[in-house]
Amino acid sequence: MKFKFFFAASGLGVMLMSCASLTKSQIGAVNQFSQTSSNFSAYPGKIMTELAEIRLSRSVYAGSTFSDARLNLENLDGIHEQYTHDVEVSQKLDVTFKIIDKYAQSLLLLSSDKFETDIEEQAKNFGVGLDSLITLNNSIQGARAIPAGIGEAAGKLIALGGKQYVRSRQSKEIKKYVAAADTLIAIMTMNLLEHLGSKHLEELIANEEKGLKADFKTFLGHSKSTPEHGLAYVRLQLRLKNVRALQKQTMQATKDLRLAHKKLKQEIEKKKKIKEAVKEIQTLYEEVKEIKETIRSIETNKTAGK
């Protein structure tokens, strides 16, 4: 009986091992890429929201110098209307950026090792359950003894077969989608690069650089300056400097994202292990880390300025 069982279980395992699977390191590379890119939308969107908030602050400072109440209120209404529009624009842009996130997040789900771990866990329980039954059986007086330890072996076989089957399906889907997405990623990153390096965005940033200085000059020319005003100005300047850094870093990260996806596609098309971490994904990861640092710096100045 022991041999019959092993024979059947081995047969099941062989049957389940069908088409060429990706290696664990290949799936790992897909997962790493997805993790690094899954919140990409936060970076370009942050440039627009920062510009909007800096504009709001400096405009209120300058507008407060009007002695005519009607004019002052009209100006404040205009600032409010503009800020509402800024938020709407940011949301519209975010939707586009979030598509890259969505792709990365769905790829993250597809490349998860959860499917294999689940099977392993189930098979382990199965083995333990089977061994307990055998122990119980063997403890019954007069019962024919069944060799102990068979449960663990059977569990391992089932896990192997199940894992092979799931990995084979997972590999097929990953290969299909990464290949299909590559052209779309190329187009989207190209659009994003055009956006980040566009004349319009450049003008908007340059306008804030000039406007912030000019509006504070206006404010200081009409009002008594306090250290709080000075600090507010310095903090806004720091945030603006970070917007510039963010623009540069996001452009680099967008280029890296494109390269990493292209390399990923090439790597999973090969039928071999990825011996070293994919360099392009590592570069993307480093760039994203720097961006996160810049955003953290923006947030610090924002919180401290409140």
Next chain:
Amino acid sequence: MNSEKIKTLEQVQDALSIVEDARAAAPGNRQLEEASARLRKLERTIIRAKQEELVAALTADSAGLKALSEEIKASAKDLEAAANAIGKATAVVEALIKIVSTAASAGLL
């Protein structure tokens, strides 16, 4: 000042600089305040136009990747279902072994 001639943000900033310098020299001057407010309104109008162009340029070509992401999510769900099915099959085999084991202990095999 003819604000119709002002087309770019740079021109707005240059004009504002002149007006604000004049305002600093003549605080409370109504005409200068009006000019400053008008220029600030013009600045917002130009900013909006630039933002609209930025949005229009980006929103194209994004539908393809969006649709693909939905497909990938569905595939991940299918894969989860397959892993669960394997778990269920394991449970069936487990039940079968229990029957065989009980039968063996009862001396039926």
